[in-house]
Amino acid sequence: MDQHFPKSTKTRIVIVGGGFGGIELAKKLKDKDVEVMMLDKHNYHTFQPLLYQVATGGLEADSIAFPLRKIFKGQKNLTFRVTEALRVQPFENILETTIGTIEYDHLVIATGSTSNFFGQNEIEEHAMPMKSIPEALNLRSLILQNLEAAQIITDPILRDELLNFVVVGGGPTGVETAGAIAELKKHVLKNDYPELNLDEVSIYLIEGSPELLGNMSVQAQRKSEEFLKELGVIVMTNSRVKAYDGKVLSLLDGQQINSSTVIWSAGVKGAVLEGLNTTAIVRGNRLKVNEINRIDGHDNIYAIGDVSAMITEEFPNGHPGVAPTAIQQGKLLAKNLWNIMNNLPTTPFKYFDKGAMATVGRNRAVVDLHKIRFQGIFAWFTWMFVHLMTLVGFRNKLVVFVNWVWSYFSYDRGTRLIIRPYFKESNDESKLDKVS
Amino acid sequence: MDQHFPKSTKTRIVIVGGGFGGIELAKKLKDKDVEVMMLDKHNYHTFQPLLYQVATGGLEADSIAFPLRKIFKGQKNLTFRVTEALRVQPFENILETTIGTIEYDHLVIATGSTSNFFGQNEIEEHAMPMKSIPEALNLRSLILQNLEAAQIITDPILRDELLNFVVVGGGPTGVETAGAIAELKKHVLKNDYPELNLDEVSIYLIEGSPELLGNMSVQAQRKSEEFLKELGVIVMTNSRVKAYDGKVLSLLDGQQINSSTVIWSAGVKGAVLEGLNTTAIVRGNRLKVNEINRIDGHDNIYAIGDVSAMITEEFPNGHPGVAPTAIQQGKLLAKNLWNIMNNLPTTPFKYFDKGAMATVGRNRAVVDLHKIRFQGIFAWFTWMFVHLMTLVGFRNKLVVFVNWVWSYFSYDRGTRLIIRPYFKESNDESKLDKVS
Numbered sequence: 096m097d098q099h100f101p102k103s104t105k106t107r108i109v110i111v112g113g114g115f116g117g118i119e120l121a122k123k124l125k126d127k128d129v130e131v132m133m134l135d136k137h138n139y140h141t142f143q144p145l146l147y148q149v150a151t152g153g154l155e156a157d158s159i160a161f162p163l164r165k166i167f168k169g170q171k172n173l174t175f176r177v178t179e180a181l182r183v184q185p186f187e188n189i190l191e192t193t194i195g196t197i198e199y200d201h202l203v204i205a206t207g208s209t210s211n212f213f214g215q216n217e218i219e220e221h222a223m224p225m226k227s228i229p230e231a232l233n234l235r236s237l238i239l240q241n242l243e244a245a246q247i248i249t250d251p252i253l254r255d256e257l258l259n260f261v262v263v264g265g266g267p268t269g270v271e272t273a274g275a276i277a278e279l280k281k282h283v284l285k286n287d288y289p290e291l292n293l294d295e296v297s298i299y300l301i302e303g304s305p306e307l308l309g310n311m312s313v314q315a316q317r318k319s320e321e322f323l324k325e326l327g328v329i330v331m332t333n334s335r336v337k338a339y340d341g342k343v344l345s346l347l348d349g350q351q352i353n354s355s356t357v358i359w360s361a362g363v364k365g366a367v368l369e370g371l372n373t374t375a376i377v378r379g380n381r382l383k384v385n386e387i388n389r390i391d392g393h394d395n396i397y398a399i400g401d402v403s404a405m406i407t408e409e410f411p412n413g414h415p416g417v418a419p420t421a422i423q424q425g426k427l428l429a430k431n432l433w434n435i436m437n438n439l440p441t442t443p444f445k446y447f448d449k450g451a452m453a454t455v456g457r458n459r460a461v462v463d464l465h466k467i468r469f470q471g472i473f474a475w476f477t478w479m480f481v482h483l484m485t486l487v488g489f490r491n492k493l494v495v496f497v498n499w500v501w502s503y504f505s506y507d508r509g510t511r512l513i514i515r516p517y518f519k520e521s522n523d524e525s526k527l528d529k530v531s
Numbered sequence: 532m533d534q535h536f537p538k539s540t541k542t543r544i545v546i547v548g549g550g551f552g553g554i555e556l557a558k559k560l561k562d563k564d565v566e567v568m569m570l571d572k573h574n575y576h577t578f579q580p581l582l583y584q585v586a587t588g589g590l591e592a593d594s595i596a597f598p599l600r601k602i603f604k605g606q607k608n609l610t611f612r613v614t615e616a617l618r619v620q621p622f623e624n625i626l627e628t629t630i631g632t633i634e635y636d637h638l639v640i641a642t643g644s645t646s647n648f649f650g651q652n653e654i655e656e657h658a659m660p661m662k663s664i665p666e667a668l669n670l671r672s673l674i675l676q677n678l679e680a681a682q683i684i685t686d687p688i689l690r691d692e693l694l695n696f697v698v699v700g701g702g703p704t705g706v707e708t709a710g711a712i713a714e715l716k717k718h719v720l721k722n723d724y725p726e727l728n729l730d731e732v733s734i735y736l737i738e739g740s741p742e743l744l745g746n747m748s749v750q751a752q753r754k755s756e757e758f759l760k761e762l763g764v765i766v767m768t769n770s771r772v773k774a775y776d777g778k779v780l781s782l783l784d785g786q787q788i789n790s791s792t793v794i795w796s797a798g799v800k801g802a803v804l805e806g807l808n809t810t811a812i813v814r815g816n817r818l819k820v821n822e823i824n825r826i827d828g829h830d831n832i833y834a835i836g837d838v839s840a841m842i843t844e845e846f847p848n849g850h851p852g853v854a855p856t857a858i859q860q861g862k863l864l865a866k867n868l869w870n871i872m873n874n875l876p877t878t879p880f881k882y883f884d885k886g887a888m889a890t891v892g893r894n895r896a897v898v899d900l901h902k903i904r905f906q907g908i909f910a911w912f913t914w915m916f917v918h919l920m921t922l923v924g925f926r927n928k929l930v931v932f933v934n935w936v937w938s939y940f941s942y943d944r945g946t947r948l949i950i951r952p953y954f955k956e957s958n959d960e961s962k963l964d965k966v967s
Contacts, residue, residue, distance in 0.1 A: 098683060138675060139948040155591040155930075157946040164723040165943075174726075177679045177949070194683050228950055239574060243613045247534060247630050287600040290610075490937045490945045494591075497933055501926045507601075509926045510593040512575040513613070514664055515951065 098195030105130045106436055109190055109199040111180045111368070113140050113163045116400035116421030117205035118487075121173060122166075123429030129436070131173040132199075134192060135163055138177050141228055142486055144418070145495075147268060150231040150358075151238070151275035152283075152511035153502060158494040160228055161487040180206070183370035185393060191370075201395045201432055204371075204382060205425070208363035208401035208416060211379065221341035222359040225268065235510075236517040237356055238276070242288060243513075245295075255353035256342055258296045263336055264361030265302030266309065267453040270319055272358055273300040274455035277326035282506040298328045299352060303335045303361070308461070310415060311451050315461035318470040322455035336361070363416060365402035377404050381413060386443035387431045388424055397432075399424040405444060418485070419449045454478045457503070534631030541566045542872055545626055545635040547616045547804070549576050549599045552836035552857030553641035554923075557609055558602075559865030565872070567609040568635075570628060571599055574613050577664055578922055580854070581931075583704060586667040586794075587674070587711035588719075588947035589938060594930040596664055597923040616642070619806035621829060627806075637831045637868055640807075640818060641861070644799035644837035644852060647815065657777035658795040661704065671946075672953040673792055674712070678724060679949075681731075691789035692778055694732045699772055700797030701738030702745065703889040706755055708794055709736040710891035713762035718942040734764045735788060739771045739797070744897070746851060747887050751897035754906040758891035772797070799852060801838035813840050817849060822879035823867045824860055833868075835860040841880060854921070855885045890914045893939070 106129045110117045113135035124131050139160040148154040167173045182191040183202065190197045210224035223234045241257040248254055262273040276298050285293060300307070300323060306316040307323075307330070323330050335347040344352045364380035372392030375383045381404035383391045388403060390396050400421030404413035414420045424444060431441040450464040452474065460475035462468065469477075479499060486492050498509055542565045546553045549571035560567050575596040584590040603609045618627040619638065626633045646660035659670045677693040684690055698709040712734050721729060736743070736759060742752040743759075743766070759766050771783040780788045800816035808828035811819045817840035819827045824839060826832050836857030840849035850856045860880060867877040886900035888910065896911035898904065905913075915935060922928050934945055 137949065138679060139950075155593040156950055157591040157593075157948060160948050160950070162723070162947050165947075168722045171725075176682065232950070243574060246612065286604045287598070289607075488945075490934070490941075490943075493933055493937065494930055494945075497929055498926070501929065505926075507926075509924075509930075511598050511601075512593060512596050513573065514575075514592055514596070514668070 100132075100195060100197040102198045102200070103130060106200045107132060107198065108201045108203065108432060109134065109197055110203045110205055111135075111190070112205035112207055112400075112402075113137075113166075113175075114143075114205060114207045114400060114421060115418045116425040117203070118163075118166060119422045119425030120203060120205065120399065120429050122170070123426055124432070125170050125172065127172070127429075127433055129172060129433075131170075132197065133163065133167065133173060133175045134178050134180055134197075135175075136177065136179040137163075137228075139163055139228075140166060140487060142491075143226070144482060144485075146225055146228070146231045147272040147275055149228065149510075150225055150234040150272065151279055152235055152508040153275065154495060154498055155510055156228045156232055158491050158498070159486070161491060166487065180368055183368050183396065185370060185372075185396060188395070199395075201397065201435075203428065204368060204390070204396065204398040204402055205400055205421070206366040206368070206402050207421075208379075209366050210359055211362035211364035212359065213362065215338075218336065218339045218357075218359070221339050222263070222357040224359050225272070226363070232515065233517040234356075234358060236513045236515060238279075239511055239513045240516060241356060242284070242291070246288065246290060252353060254295060256355040259299065259352055259354035259356070260297070261299040261301060261344055261352055261354045261357045263301045263357060263359050265300055265304070265307035265330075265332065266360060267451070268360040269300060269302070269358075270307055270323065270453050270455060272360060273298055273328045274323060274326055274459070277323070277328050278456045279508065281326065283508055283511065287511075299354075300328050300330050301334045301336060301346070302330075302332045305332050307332065308451075308453055311453070311461065312463045312468050314468050315451075315453070315463050315470065319453060319455055319461050322459040322461075322470075325459070326456055363401065365398075365404075367402060371396065377406075378412070379404065387441045388428050388444065397428060399428055410446070414446050415451075417451075420446065423447060452478050452481065536568075536631060536633040538634045538636070539566060542636045543568060543634065544637045544639065544868060545570065545633055546639045546641055547571075547626070548641035548643055548836075548838075549573075549602075550579075550641060550643045550836060550857060551854045552861040553639070554599075554602060555858045555861030556639060556641065556835065556865050558606070559862055560868070561606050561608065563608070563865075563869055565608060565869075567606075568633065569599065569603065569609060569611045570614050570616055570633075571611075572613065572615040573599075573664075575599055575664075576602060576923060578927075579662070580918060580921075582661055582664070582667045583708040583711055585664065586661055586670040586708065587715055588671055588944040589711065590931060590934055591946055592664045592668055594927050594934070595922070597927060602923065616804055619804050619832065621806060621808075621832060624831070635831075637833065637871075639864065640804060640826070640832065640834040640838055641836055641857070642802040642804070642838050643857075644815075645802050646795055647798035647800035648795065649798065651774075654772065654775045654793075654795070657775050658699070658793040660795050661708070662799070668951065669953040670792075670794060672949045672951060674715075675947055675949045676952060677792060678720070678727070682724065682726060688789060690731060692791040695735065695788055695790035695792070696733070697735040697737060697780055697788055697790045697793045699737045699793060699795050701736060701740070701743035701766075701768065702796060703887070704796040705736060705738070705794075706743055706759065706889050706891060708796060709734055709764045710759060710762055710895070713759070713764050714892045715944060717762065719944055719947065723947075735790075736764050736766050737770045737772060737782070738766075738768045741768050743768065744887075744889055747889070747897065748899045748904050750904050751887075751889070751899050751906065755889060755891055755897050758895040758897075758906075761895070762892050799837065801834075801840075803838060807832065813842075814848070815840065823877045824864050824880065833864060835864055846882070850882050851887075853887075856882060859883060888914050888917065 142159040212219035375391035382398040452462040454460040462474040578595040648655035811827035818834040890896040898910040
């Protein structure tokens, strides 16, 4: 489709990406006399903090996603298009997309981040990322397919590959994923797979630095490690991955783990577009922005959230790649864009730290709210409450709540279905001959 | 995987298919001193009567599916395997599957039915079936992708293709699907697609015979047609499909409809296995069985539910292809198999007709309970209650109930997400360049 979307007489703000930042920005422009164009490659917003629960059979994919058209229902100045942005032509103020070229006055890159394999192609080819709903569903299918295959495979090395689950990266996603798989083992597998010797199932969490949850308090770090060990997770800190060929994971210190399921949560990189000032691309493939999120070397192109790096004295590596950063930047940018259009002074961004939290499992979470730190069951309820409230849409809140309450009392997971089997190119044959 | 699963000293009953009939049979054998082996190509049971709600964005796929392992939790005499049955070797009492060969004493074919295109390959290639969860999800994606594509395509013939939705077959599935798409148009599209002229969206229901719901009372037939027309569905009875090339649907009388979305619910055929007595295969590709569901020409192979045809004076075409038939046959076969093993007399099957019902939309359903017939809002609540109660699993009942209550008050559908885009081989390019 090679259409052209020329501007009208109104100022057109094009937002690429319907994540936390893009949505907040678009909504805050609701009553302004501008034309807002929101683009996303999906027709839905993904609540990324709960992807790991989709991957481990705790939640339906549909309950952590929300139709973008519905979010902007009634916003008359907004047009939404499902499309992928390809390249910026900054001198012509044109964005190239898969549905054609779109003119803009202001362009906001809110594309978020993808998994960072740090250039290790072999690992990228074989490890499972978990940054989108299809990726989370693939991981769910793979875990369940492995368990089914382990019912009929007797070769001990192949069984090891099927029943060792390795999570790489001890940030919140890694900790939460490892904990969720450990709970799956503890509460579900013993009932579902009576033939399986549960001692054969091992869950590893591998982290390069000396501690888990690097961005949290020492208290939270220690407690989360303790929680994981209580659940039977083998926590390996100070361990770095050297190679992974889909069957054997090799660590820098020479250790090897047989595993066909390596979940990669060791880092993210910005999902930048082509055509932007290349000198603005800094560590983590992020776009260096000034204090109002304008990209270095551009006049009318901005970046917010995970794809941006606003480097300040307080944040020499940029702000944390979390939802509150994106939301706060989106909100402020709406105001600043309006001020720029009206020749008014702009306000520099100031990050309001909302704290950090991570859940390891049932009754086990860690919460840092500035000086207030707590762990355990109350932290777990806090975590659930905050995540429920942040989910977009009443139906989603309700369905997730129902699922959580149900799981709490039944010790079960509702959605352990292999709806679309996942086949690795390499070794699908050895796993499950045919499932359709 | 070429394993062999030899029998132990116990009698082994192998059941192929975890649908309504297979589950009932396996459960009823729980306390018997036999070895039960349940095989299914999926790891879940599908509640087929609600597939159309998954396809039209009303329900999550996960809420109408239930893990088969969980259904048989604690049933010590049962082994479950995810595999596809390929071929029977009746003289050797061996079943060939994708995971190897399985010995049996008694084999029960409970494989259900698939869409019947009556040998029309071109239609089969282009029309959308709706007999499994992946198929229902593909249809959901296609409907939503078409609506997105219609936002940017201006060519009138292409727009017609995108915005004409054709359902072929006026049985319960066809009636329910056409009604659900009509409600999607009425309640959701006007909010989600403010740029779209709703008059361009047309829903056709095509039925070969003079009336809809052929198996129901005249009262129900008339009322369902009235309900559909109220919702704006173009009902075409006495119309037969001649050809469909993915773009133009041609009827026998010469009429043509431009449509890229033709949903096929015009008939089913039994999903028979190879290696069985071919003379037992009767109309609709079903297996002719005697009064205890034993397949003609076999001593120890049985068929129950949709894949079987028990022809009696009262049912010259076999029993209705509905859940109660399968459940009742599964239940009785459990008893009869036990009696056969113990040289006791068997009981012939007697169908208990539970009536029929179909829903057209909000407050609009038709119910026939023998002589008691009613339509409208009370019928609709009856339909919802019966379907809720028949759903397997408390969590599923709860989540579906929450979704229905929420939809009732909000006039909305929760799950209109294109999670896995569907690409027809033929004309994907003209629709949406890339969605991933």
